[in-house]
Amino acid sequence: MSRPPERTDGGLPAFLPAIVTVAFTAGLAVILLSAAASVNGARERATKNVARMAANLWEIPGAGADAVAQLLGERATIEAVPADGGAPRTRTEPGAYGYRPGALDPSVWIAVASDPDRAPPPRPTTPLALLGILLMIAWTARRRRRPPPPRYPAATLLLAAAFLALVALLAARRAHHELEAISAAHLAHGIRAAEIAVTSGADPTRAARAAGLPWGTTAALADPARLWTMPRAVSEAIAALPPPLRTAPTSTLQAGGATYHIAQTTLPPNTAPPTQSPTAPTPAPTTLHLALLGYEETASPTVPLTAASAGSTLLVAIILSLLPLSARPRALRRTLAAWGFLAPAATLLLVFTFGPLLFSLWISLQEWHLVDPAHPFAGLDNYRNIILDTAWWSSIRNTAVFTLHVPLAMAVALALALLTQGSRRAVRWARLALFLPSITSVVAIAVVWKWLLNDGYGLVNQLLARAGIGPVPWLTSPDTALASLMLISVWMVVGYQMVVFQAGLAAIPRDWYDAARVDGAGPLQRFRHITLPGLRHTLFFVLVTSVIGSFQVFGLVYVMTEGGPLGATDVAVYHIYREAWEFLRFGNAAAMSWVLFAVVFAATWLHFRFLEGRRAHA
Amino acid sequence: MTTPPRAVSLRGVEKRFGDVAAVAAVDLDVRPGELMVLVGPSGCGKSTLLRLIAGLEEATAGEVWIGGRCVDNVAPGDRDVAMVFQSYALYPHMTVAQNLGFGLKVRGASREDIGRRVDDVAALLDLAGLLSRRPGQLSGGQRQRVALGRAMVRDPGVFLFDEPLSNLDAGLRLRTRDEIAALHRRLGTTMIFVTHDQVEALSLGDRVAVMDGGRLQQVGTPHEIYRRPANLFVAGFVGSPPINRLPLSRGADGHLAGGPFRFAGDWAFDEATLGVRPEDLGADPEPTGALPGATPADFKTTVLRVEALGSEQRVHLDGPAGAAWIARVSPALEVAAGDRLAVSVAWDRGHLFGPDGARVAAPPCPIPDLRT
Numbered sequence: 001m002s003r004p005p006e007r008t009d010g011g012l013p014a015f016l017p018a019i020v021t022v023a024f025t026a027g028l029a030v031i032l033l034s035a036a037a038s039v040n041g042a043r044e045r046a047t048k049n050v051a052r053m054a055a056n057l058w059e060i061p062g063a064g065a066d067a068v069a070q071l072l073g074e075r076a077t078i079e080a081v082p083a084d085g086g087a088p089r090t091r092t093e094p095g096a097y098g099y100r101p102g103a104l105d106p107s108v109w110i111a112v113a114s115d116p117d118r119a120p121p122p123r124p125t126t127p128l129a130l131l132g133i134l135l136m137i138a139w140t141a142r143r144r145r146r147p148p149p150p151r152y153p154a155a156t157l158l159l160a161a162a163f164l165a166l167v168a169l170l171a172a173r174r175a176h177h178e179l180e181a182i183s184a185a186h187l188a189h190g191i192r193a194a195e196i197a198v199t200s201g202a203d204p205t206r207a208a209r210a211a212g213l214p215w216g217t218t219a220a221l222a223d224p225a226r227l228w229t230m231p232r233a234v235s236e237a238i239a240a241l242p243p244p245l246r247t248a249p250t251s252t253l254q255a256g257g258a259t260y261h262i263a264q265t266t267l268p269p270n271t272a273p274p275t276q277s278p279t280a281p282t283p284a285p286t287t288l289h290l291a292l293l294g295y296e297e298t299a300s301p302t303v304p305l306t307a308a309s310a311g312s313t314l315l316v317a318i319i320l321s322l323l324p325l326s327a328r329p330r331a332l333r334r335t336l337a338a339w340g341f342l343a344p345a346a347t348l349l350l351v352f353t354f355g356p357l358l359f360s361l362w363i364s365l366q367e368w369h370l371v372d373p374a375h376p377f378a379g380l381d382n383y384r385n386i387i388l389d390t391a392w393w394s395s396i397r398n399t400a401v402f403t404l405h406v407p408l409a410m411a412v413a414l415a416l417a418l419l420t421q422g423s424r425r426a427v428r429w430a431r432l433a434l435f436l437p438s439i440t441s442v443v444a445i446a447v448v449w450k451w452l453l454n455d456g457y458g459l460v461n462q463l464l465a466r467a468g469i470g471p472v473p474w475l476t477s478p479d480t481a482l483a484s485l486m487l488i489s490v491w492m493v494v495g496y497q498m499v500v501f502q503a504g505l506a507a508i509p510r511d512w513y514d515a516a517r518v519d520g521a522g523p524l525q526r527f528r529h530i531t532l533p534g535l536r537h538t539l540f541f542v543l544v545t546s547v548i549g550s551f552q553v554f555g556l557v558y559v560m561t562e563g564g565p566l567g568a569t570d571v572a573v574y575h576i577y578r579e580a581w582e583f584l585r586f587g588n589a590a591a592m593s594w595v596l597f598a599v600v601f602a603a604t605w606l607h608f609r610f611l612e613g614r615r616a617h618a
Numbered sequence: 619m620t621t622p623p624r625a626v627s628l629r630g631v632e633k634r635f636g637d638v639a640a641v642a643a644v645d646l647d648v649r650p651g652e653l654m655v656l657v658g659p660s661g662c663g664k665s666t667l668l669r670l671i672a673g674l675e676e677a678t679a680g681e682v683w684i685g686g687r688c689v690d691n692v693a694p695g696d697r698d699v700a701m702v703f704q705s706y707a708l709y710p711h712m713t714v715a716q717n718l719g720f721g722l723k724v725r726g727a728s729r730e731d732i733g734r735r736v737d738d739v740a741a742l743l744d745l746a747g748l749l750s751r752r753p754g755q756l757s758g759g760q761r762q763r764v765a766l767g768r769a770m771v772r773d774p775g776v777f778l779f780d781e782p783l784s785n786l787d788a789g790l791r792l793r794t795r796d797e798i799a800a801l802h803r804r805l806g807t808t809m810i811f812v813t814h815d816q817v818e819a820l821s822l823g824d825r826v827a828v829m830d831g832g833r834l835q836q837v838g839t840p841h842e843i844y845r846r847p848a849n850l851f852v853a854g855f856v857g858s859p860p861i862n863r864l865p866l867s868r869g870a871d872g873h874l875a876g877g878p879f880r881f882a883g884d885w886a887f888d889e890a891t892l893g894v895r896p897e898d899l900g901a902d903p904e905p906t907g908a909l910p911g912a913t914p915a916d917f918k919t920t921v922l923r924v925e926a927l928g929s930e931q932r933v934h935l936d937g938p939a940g941a942a943w944i945a946r947v948s949p950a951l952e953v954a955a956g957d958r959l960a961v962s963v964a965w966d967r968g969h970l971f972g973p974d975g976a977r978v979a980a981p982p983c984p985i986p987d988l989r990t
Contacts, residue, residue, distance in 0.1 A: 511707035514674050519721035519768070520695025529720070533711035 016326055017143035020319045021136040024160050027312020028129040028167055034308055035171035038301035039178045043115055045298070046186040049212055051112040053193040056210040058110060063200035068110065070196050071189065077111045115185060125170040132163035148327040157320050161313045168309035172301050179295040187213070187250050187263035190290045198267045204286040207267060211290055218287040234260050234291045252294065257367065257376020259294030364590035375587075382591035392592060394567060395575035396599065398482060402571055403550040405486035410542055412490060413497030414535075417505060418527075420498070431502075435495035442492075446559035449488050450475065478568035481561055485569055489556060493549070497542050504538030505531070536611075544607050551600045572596045623651040623808045624685035624698060624775030626671060631680035633666055633832075640666040642832040643680070648776075653802045653809045655823030657816055659855065663832040664812045668778050671810060672701050685775050695724075700769035701778040704785065706761045708753040714764050715740075715749040721772045739767040759790045766801075777809040783818065795822060816856045820844065828852045845967075850975040853893050859932060861969075862899070862943040864892040874970075877938025878917045879984045881970070892982060893969040899945035900962040901933055901953070916984070921957045935961065 054076050057067040068076050139156060190211035197207035208215040214230040216238070233256030238246065245251050250263040267286045325332045364382055366375045386392045416434060420427045437445060452459045453474035461471045474484040512534065516526045532539075554573040557563060563570035563578070576596065580589035626648040633641040641663040648654045656664040669675040671682055673694035681688050689697045700721075708717050716723075718739060719732040727735075740746045743763045753761055762782060769777055779798070783791045799822055802809055813819055819826045820840040828835040828843060828851075836848035847853035853861045866876035868888045874881040876892060917938055925932040930946050933953055937943030945961065953959065970978040 509705065509707065511703045511705045512709060514669075514672075514694075515701070515703060515707035515709075515768075516720070516724075517674060517694040518672055518699065518701045519724060519772070520693075521720070521724040522695075525724045529709065529712075529724075533709070536711070 014144060016319065016323055017140040020316055021133070021140045023312060023315045023319055024136050024164070025133050027164050027308060027315065028132060030308040030312065031164070031168045031171050031305055032126065032129060034304040035175040035301050038299050038304065039175050039182070042179050042182050042295050042299040046182050047112055047114050049186065050189050051110060053189055053210060053212045054110045054112060056212055057193055057197060057200070058108065060197050060200055060202045060206060060210060063197060063202070067196045067200050071193055072112060075113045079109045079111065081109050115182065125167060125174055128163070128170065129167045132167065136160070149324055150327070151324055153320050153323055157317050160316045164309040164313050168305045172305045175301040179299060183261050183292060183295050184250055187261055187290055187292055190292075191263050191265045194267060194288055195265060204267050204288065208288050213290045213292055215291070216289045218289070230291055231256060238262060238289050238291070259296040261292045261294050262289060264289045360590045360593055363586055364594050366587050368586040368590070370584045370586060378587060382587045383595070386588060386592055386595060391567070391570070392575060395570045395572050398568070398570055399551055399553070399572040401482060402486055402489070402553060403547055405489050406543065406546045406550055409490040409493050409546065410497060410539070413494045413542075414501050416494060416498045417501035421502065421505065431498070434498055437492045438496040442555035443559050445488070445492060446556050450560045453484060475561055476565055478566045481565055481568045485556055485560065489550070489553065493546060497546065500542055501535065501538060504535045508534035540607065540611055543611070544604055547603055547607070548600055551596065551603070621698070621773050621775050623806055625650045626776055626808060626810065627683040628667070628671070629681045629683065631667070631670060631682060632678045633663075633670055633675060634678045639832050641670065644834050646827060646834060646837065648808060648810060650808055651806045653811060653822060653824045655819040655826045656810065656812045656829060657814065657819035657826055658829035660814060662829040664829050665780055667829070668780050668810060668812045671776070672699055672778050673697050698775040699778055700772055700774035700776075701780065702765045702769050702782045704781040706765035708761055708764055708768070710753050713750050713752055714745060714756070717753065717764055718767050718771050721768065735771050739771045742770070743767045758786055759794065762786060762794060775808065777807055779809065779811040781812055781814065783813070798822065817858070820856065828855060830855070846977070847969065848977055850891060850893065850971040853969060853971070853977070857895060859896050859944045859946070861893045861895050862937065862941070864938050864941050866890045866892055877941070879938065881982045881984055887973045889973045890978070891971045893971060894963055895967065896932065896944045896946040898964040898967045899943070900964070901945045901947050901951065901959045902962075903957070903959065916961060916963045918958060918960050921953055921955050921959055923955050924953055933959070935959070
């Protein structure tokens, strides 16, 4: 009895099902861990803030350690800071966050232990994940003993995807539940801190500040000028709430595109002996509103969980797609090798090109402020704003005018390329000299030219003065500044363009010139009929890349004119830069970037359509 | 086609690139209406010579005369020559019609004139249907015809061809060769044709100029070149398979001897080479003397290998004194490797080359009584 021929190529194909299981398990682990991380992050922030509340209480005269103990009980440790300036012992305790009260008693360190875990309602997240892993392992074991499936194992993928989605959903719900609890406890601590402060003799304002959260009193809600810490949108939303909601211990509201959790308490009038005249009316109780930016905005597990489950589903899908291929180990290995070689570049492209691109598109649809964690969705508002923004369009016009230096530079570069053909020593030196600006830092060039073109001591104006020509305000007049930048830009790009043109010229067969000479064409006719047509692809390449580069000009403007004088050199990218980093309006800046992208894209498309599109010859 | 054929005359023409002499002291007269083929191995200077005639290179020394005037200071376009390049050098961005008419256009010919001439040439070369295409859309043969047409449209006094057939496949090359020959008969224009292919040279040329090392080795009709090669280089370069050689040296008796042969005579040199073309060897299983003029059984030898080419057989022989000789024999002869053959030589068609490679005028004849 002859044995069936053994598959000698077992290696990778046999392990594929196991790799599927590993990817699946890793996906589940990432889902569970990122849910936990999101909860832990929120808990950490809440603990830090509660520690600050304790410190605020400590600072209130008459409150002190009793008040801190009232607020936190055993969770708080009050420790004297060592006199030798060393670190407090509790500083290094895990899960504890310390706070050193400010001016009053810098020798004290209040550490607060992390909020103890409240047992969450049992949800079968982890058992479900384990069940999925067991099923997958069983599938792997069975798969290994059978030949590769002829078609895509869609059922396996569906099951895996369903498990990943279900676990992600359950983990998200559980995380939301815990986050809800943390948020409620956080607010409750704030309320409690304010109440303790009042009973310790603080006035309501001081007490409100002890809560360490954006706050407003009923009286202040009507008067925005008296609101210090609460965003206007939130106070308006609280004021607009129907009374039952407004008096509920905690509730949730939407304001300014973000979710806030609010809580309120009625503070009794100050119990401290009145300092004013005894005839003053008894102060009325004050209703204090506290607002906490919702965990939905700061620690939402939805996005990481969706990404984790989608990512691992994709991974499982990809690896499963290799399974039918494993019947042909050579094809499989070729496929894997191809993807292996592609992966680094593709990853870089995804992470550093397409990722930021999509992120900027996302930002452009939001009201994105660098220091404000709330990013209300703005839809197309940013785009509407900039379409109506004359300064933006003026910068686009400046950019377009600036781009007119490209044809001039190309003409000069082509002439130089024709003049510096060959390999004579002088020609080689000339080429080097002409190419130098291309390898020099833009900033260095800009600084030197700024100095050369200075109105007073600039070399250019001094030479002109010797020739009897009055000082030209190269960079200081709106009439000349842009033109000066264009000339400098010509000087900068000519070397590079010249080198590209020389490569293009070298690629034109000498036979064409010979044939044209025998045909009787003179130098100009040869240039017109041989050189220019022979260079058309090179010309097109240089034109398109130079126009794109010119639309993106920034360094020259940033160093030399800063967009001035009077916005005469405010080009698009510089305008975007200022919008983002000076005015911190990132949403607008991102929208402008996309408008600029559209303009450049349209310009390039027109180039292709009208210059390159007509070509029919080989 | 009204321009009379021009004579081309090179007088002591020399072209140096730095220290390298690509063309050295060439004197060559091409008669009006003649088809002269320049042939030689790669790098022998034949293309440079053609470019000198076209004016694409400037001679370091010497003069180029075309149609009775010295053209050394005349631009290529004004020399009344047209050139067909190996790459065809068609302008890729122009249509066939524009390619054909370019030479006329840059000379300022009227639109009607250009159109008429282009149509004439297109009709002649069967290009009429292709006039609006671009070179990239043509086959190799069509491009070749466009290149030819571009030369013809200007009706030049001299046509220069720089290996125009080398980019064509074998069948098309033969056909185009015939077309060029027919064109030459019809136009009667002077043509100078450069090739490295000796078969092309012999089949096409009225006369053939063989070049090597930048120098002219021999100028003559194909028959002269083949039958009376001026030197060992020409004898070896022309002919396929190449001429059989046997080194000879003078013995103590004053005769030149090599292998089984001894040649009597008053020799002025000690070393020489015997050359016999493969078809001038007669081979027979029996020493009967198959060829006219052949003395029966000059030597007997063993067959090393047989190439049966259908119309002929090439028999590789263990030649005299171990030289590798090849005999072209009739396919009727039954012969196989290892057979013994009696080989006879047609001595009246043999050549003797002196130590400098030059052919000695008289054909050699061995001393009969000393034959093995």
